Amino acid sequence: MAATASTTPSSFIFRKTPKNQSFLKPESISVALTANRLAKPISLSCSATAASATQIQDRPPIQNQSQDRVFNFAAGPATLPENVLLKAQSELYNWRGSGMSVMEMSHRGKEFTSIIQKAEADLRALLKIPEDYAVLFLQGGATSQFAAIPLNLCQADDTVDCLVTGSWGDKAFKEAQKYCKPKVIWSGKSEKYVRIPAFDGLEQSPDAKYLHICANETIHGVEFKDYPVPKNGLLIADMSSNFCSKPVDVSKFGLIYAGAQKNVGPSGVTIVIVRKDVIGNARDITPVMFDYKIHAENNSLYNTPPCYGIYVCGLVFEDLLAQGGLEEVEKRNKKKAELLYNAIDESKGFYRCPVEKSVRSLMNVPFTLEKSELEAEFIKEAAKEKMVQLKGHRSVGGMRASIYNAMPLAGVEKLVAFMKDFQARHA
Amino acid sequence: MAATASTTPSSFIFRKTPKNQSFLKPESISVALTANRLAKPISLSCSATAASATQIQDRPPIQNQSQDRVFNFAAGPATLPENVLLKAQSELYNWRGSGMSVMEMSHRGKEFTSIIQKAEADLRALLKIPEDYAVLFLQGGATSQFAAIPLNLCQADDTVDCLVTGSWGDKAFKEAQKYCKPKVIWSGKSEKYVRIPAFDGLEQSPDAKYLHICANETIHGVEFKDYPVPKNGLLIADMSSNFCSKPVDVSKFGLIYAGAQKNVGPSGVTIVIVRKDVIGNARDITPVMFDYKIHAENNSLYNTPPCYGIYVCGLVFEDLLAQGGLEEVEKRNKKKAELLYNAIDESKGFYRCPVEKSVRSLMNVPFTLEKSELEAEFIKEAAKEKMVQLKGHRSVGGMRASIYNAMPLAGVEKLVAFMKDFQARHA
Numbered sequence: 001m002a003a004t005a006s007t008t009p010s011s012f013i014f015r016k017t018p019k020n021q022s023f024l025k026p027e028s029i030s031v032a033l034t035a036n037r038l039a040k041p042i043s044l045s046c047s048a049t050a051a052s053a054t055q056i057q058d059r060p061p062i063q064n065q066s067q068d069r070v071f072n073f074a075a076g077p078a079t080l081p082e083n084v085l086l087k088a089q090s091e092l093y094n095w096r097g098s099g100m101s102v103m104e105m106s107h108r109g110k111e112f113t114s115i116i117q118k119a120e121a122d123l124r125a126l127l128k129i130p131e132d133y134a135v136l137f138l139q140g141g142a143t144s145q146f147a148a149i150p151l152n153l154c155q156a157d158d159t160v161d162c163l164v165t166g167s168w169g170d171k172a173f174k175e176a177q178k179y180c181k182p183k184v185i186w187s188g189k190s191e192k193y194v195r196i197p198a199f200d201g202l203e204q205s206p207d208a209k210y211l212h213i214c215a216n217e218t219i220h221g222v223e224f225k226d227y228p229v230p231k232n233g234l235l236i237a238d239m240s241s242n243f244c245s246k247p248v249d250v251s252k253f254g255l256i257y258a259g260a261q262k263n264v265g266p267s268g269v270t271i272v273i274v275r276k277d278v279i280g281n282a283r284d285i286t287p288v289m290f291d292y293k294i295h296a297e298n299n300s301l302y303n304t305p306p307c308y309g310i311y312v313c314g315l316v317f318e319d320l321l322a323q324g325g326l327e328e329v330e331k332r333n334k335k336k337a338e339l340l341y342n343a344i345d346e347s348k349g350f351y352r353c354p355v356e357k358s359v360r361s362l363m364n365v366p367f368t369l370e371k372s373e374l375e376a377e378f379i380k381e382a383a384k385e386k387m388v389q390l391k392g393h394r395s396v397g398g399m400r401a402s403i404y405n406a407m408p409l410a411g412v413e414k415l416v417a418f419m420k421d422f423q424a425r426h427a
Numbered sequence: 428m429a430a431t432a433s434t435t436p437s438s439f440i441f442r443k444t445p446k447n448q449s450f451l452k453p454e455s456i457s458v459a460l461t462a463n464r465l466a467k468p469i470s471l472s473c474s475a476t477a478a479s480a481t482q483i484q485d486r487p488p489i490q491n492q493s494q495d496r497v498f499n500f501a502a503g504p505a506t507l508p509e510n511v512l513l514k515a516q517s518e519l520y521n522w523r524g525s526g527m528s529v530m531e532m533s534h535r536g537k538e539f540t541s542i543i544q545k546a547e548a549d550l551r552a553l554l555k556i557p558e559d560y561a562v563l564f565l566q567g568g569a570t571s572q573f574a575a576i577p578l579n580l581c582q583a584d585d586t587v588d589c590l591v592t593g594s595w596g597d598k599a600f601k602e603a604q605k606y607c608k609p610k611v612i613w614s615g616k617s618e619k620y621v622r623i624p625a626f627d628g629l630e631q632s633p634d635a636k637y638l639h640i641c642a643n644e645t646i647h648g649v650e651f652k653d654y655p656v657p658k659n660g661l662l663i664a665d666m667s668s669n670f671c672s673k674p675v676d677v678s679k680f681g682l683i684y685a686g687a688q689k690n691v692g693p694s695g696v697t698i699v700i701v702r703k704d705v706i707g708n709a710r711d712i713t714p715v716m717f718d719y720k721i722h723a724e725n726n727s728l729y730n731t732p733p734c735y736g737i738y739v740c741g742l743v744f745e746d747l748l749a750q751g752g753l754e755e756v757e758k759r760n761k762k763k764a765e766l767l768y769n770a771i772d773e774s775k776g777f778y779r780c781p782v783e784k785s786v787r788s789l790m791n792v793p794f795t796l797e798k799s800e801l802e803a804e805f806i807k808e809a810a811k812e813k814m815v816q817l818k819g820h821r822s823v824g825g826m827r828a829s830i831y832n833a834m835p836l837a838g839v840e841k842l843v844a845f846m847k848d849f850q851a852r853h854a
Contacts, residue, residue, distance in 0.1 A: 068526060069521065069526045069527065070525075070526035070527055072526075072527050072531055074531070074532070074533040074536070075533070076533075076731065077530065077531055077532055077533060077534060077731065077734055078531060079527070079531050080528065080530055080531050085519065085520050085528050085530070085531075086520060088519060089516055089519040089520050092512065092515060092516040092519055093512050093513060093516050094496065098497075099495060099496045099497035099499075099813060099815075100496065100497055100499050100506070101507065101512050103504060103507055103512070103692075103693040103694075103739065104499055104501070104504055104505060104506050104507050104512075105501070105504055106501040106502070106503075106504060106816050107504060107694065109501070109815075109816065139566040139567050139568070139571075139695060139733075140566045140567050140571075140716050141566070141716070141730045141731055142730075143715060143716050143729075143730045144566075144567075144714065144716045146714075146715070147714035147715070147716070148714075175714070175715055178711060178712055178713075178714075179712070259731065261731055265530075266530040266733075266734065266735045267534065267731040267732065267733055267734050267735070268566060268695045268696075268732075268733030268734070268735065268736055269695075284605060285605055285606070285712055286605075287571065287573075287574035287575075287602070287605075287714070287717070288570060288573070288574070288602055289567050289568070289570050289571045289574070290714070302570075303568045303569075303570045304503065304504065304568055304686065304688055304694040305694065305695075306566075306693075306694055306695030306733060306736070307504055307693065307694050307695070308693045308694070308695065308735065308736070309695055309733070309735070309736075312530065386526060388526075388536075389533050389536065
């Protein structure tokens with residue numbers, strides 16, 4: 001049976017079989033039908049035969065989503081594509097007719113197997129990952145990889161070179177000191193991390209097992225635009241904060257690693273792309289959970305992986321492919337970054353970005369106000385305008401706008417307009 | 428403006444402001460209003476002014492949830508409370524008016540801070556955790572703790588005792604061999620792990636740093652009903668598969684750890700409850716991510732935690748408190764387990780559980796069929812009846828029904844009825 005109710009300009013068709021009427025209970029549901037941030041969700045309230053008290057107790061209070069989304073400039077966890085969120089929401093209770101949530105699925109069942117296999121296949125397609133590289137979905141963040149990399153690739157006496165262009169590269173160096181003999185061949189610390197050196201001037205160790213870089217420094221906003229060639233050994237990059245933001249020639253690297261929570265998913269998933277021939281040499285003190293061989297042999301299913309996070313990453317990969325792949329994604333990211341950096345550079349010093357122009361990050365844009373006493377006011381007023389998380393990292397202060405893949409152009413345009421208005425009012 | 432449309436027996440009220448009409452687009456939404464598994468969701472379709480092609484591409488195909496939930500007997504990841512799933516679904520797109528998903532929140536922002544603090548407070552209330560214990564929300568599963576525990580508590584020459592009552596206790600012993608001198612003081616392996624020894628007969632090492640047990644063996648279905656007292660050092664328990672399934676006197680333990688994905692949340696979250704006075708002695712080869720001191724000092728926020736998983740765990744803790752706490756939860760678990768074990772024991776040998784009655788798990792019920800050639804058929808027919816994941820672990824075969832907190836009594840009743848019917852047809 002179907003009853004139809006018409007409203008202008010939307011028409012609703014309501015279908016329900018007699019069978020389930022007696023199970024409906026008074027409740028109010030609100031679903032986001034928003035095509036963009038300006039739209040209000042549609043709110044329905046449905047009353048019918050009440051079920052038992054127990055059943056009513058079991059019902060959650062459905063949250064109202066009437067508030068618009070904010071523009072979230074957080075450095076990570078960070079904004080995700082709105083359509084990915086809506087798809088995840090629509091599938092959360094019952095994934096594609098499986099009768100269960102992805103959160104409830106056995107990691108060895110056919111449903112989750114299809115999810116992780118598609119996620120890997122889509123990531124391989126996005127980054128054109130060669131067959132001789134393994135893709136691992138792990139846990140523990142980049143911080144775990146700071147230990148796992150030397151444990152898998154080095155003996156205690158091995159030398160590795162570190163090019164330190166920000167706080168994260170420095171952390172990777174410090175953790176490696178526990179397991180091998182890392183050497184800082186260049187550090188931007190004395191200059192407060194505002195540039196990347198010329199590669200030909202680097203004094204690499206002849207016997208270094210690998211050269212480690214942080215491809216994009218989330219805190220300092222310094223990003224490699226091309227990559228040094230190791231004199232010896234492998235090039236290894238922490239790509240946590242610019243992973244899948246642009247095309248990358250994976251074949252130049254021995255290992256790429258990234259926490260998911262900037263560009264490709266929620267926190268709790270760490271992706272490692274490693275050349276297969278360097279797997280299998282872990283030291284005997286390596287925890288089994290840090291051993292690439294174990295995870296590669298078991299297709300990331302040696303133990304229970306972060307299933308739901310991998311599922312959301314898969315939705316993001318699918319979305320990036322639908323956008324036209326990383327070439328298109330990079331175009332959008334360049335456009336957004338150009339808009340913001342221009343606003344800073346054209347502010348006659350009212351706003352300042354300390355980073356050398358040639359290596360400014362497309363992802364994280366740190367800037368200060370000439371009148372630093374206005375920074376708190378800037379952040380407060382921006383938040384009132386639904387632009388949040390613009391405060392710079394506590395270690396450097398100032399402001400930072402993280403504009404990852406999922407930050408819409410409209411978000412950057414709104415920020416730039418706000419910056420100009422703020423300047424006009426406070427110059 | 429409000430347009431009202433009445434249908435029988437449900438009435439819908441549809442509110443929408445003129446402002447947002449132009450942003451609505453053709454789409455179909457389906458929302459689970461199910462009070463129980465028999466109810467069908469209500470399906471709405473809404474057509475309105477189409478937005479731009481880009482926006483339409485950005486829209487996800489909303490999945491239809493018309494299929495009922497299955498009864499999922501998986502050992503983990505496992506079934507979650509239906510009302511927790513529905514609440515998570517309702518909040519996924521916009522958490523309580525914050526304008527963002529929990530997946531997008533900075534782990535240092537006020538919103539997530541409130542989430543993790545409430546999760547910890549509710550867990551402390553559930554387990555009555557004393558003040559002198561730290562609660563850590565980590566990553567990497569119990570398998571990471573197999574290494575982290577000796578790295579944090581032992582030097583290389585220290586002895587630790589292991590009571591091995593199943594595969595997981597055996598794995599903990601093997602990993603500890605990398606970092607200290609673990610000794611198996613009792614193993615049930617030769618008997619295929621069907622019992623737990625009398626504690627007074629155990630020959631504990633006088634100088635053992637700790638005594639390790641696996642409180643519930645997920646694969647073999649052996650569960651400690653009380654606990655041995657270490658002659659020296661700490662009692663440490665892997666409670667992954669019976670965490671929060673019953674009250675536990677935390678003060679008897681030096682450390683309790685558990686992967687979340689059985690009773691309290693999705694995979695990707697590992698909870699460690701550790702006595703504060705034993706923190707701070709990690710060996711110099713301990714990865715920073717395995718160092719309890721780092722995580723305790725930073726309230727589990729040293730690096731980005733698995734935020735969304737912690738949020739879902741928090742919803743589960745809230746739900747367990749609402750159910751009356753762990754005393755009530757244990758009553759329900761005992762009733763479910765009794766129903767299932769009785770069906771096995773009263774089957775005149777058609778079904779068999781190998782585990783000694785006094786230590787049978789309330790969470791994982793392994794059983795075999797006398798006519799083992801029927802096992803595949805049993806699993807196939809059960810799946811047709813929407814009872815899934817009943818296959819025993821590949822290492823032991825047979826069947827296993829995991830009946831964690833979130834498995835409704837109705838699920839066990841349905842399984843038992845099916846077992847009796849299956850026996851009647853195949854005896």
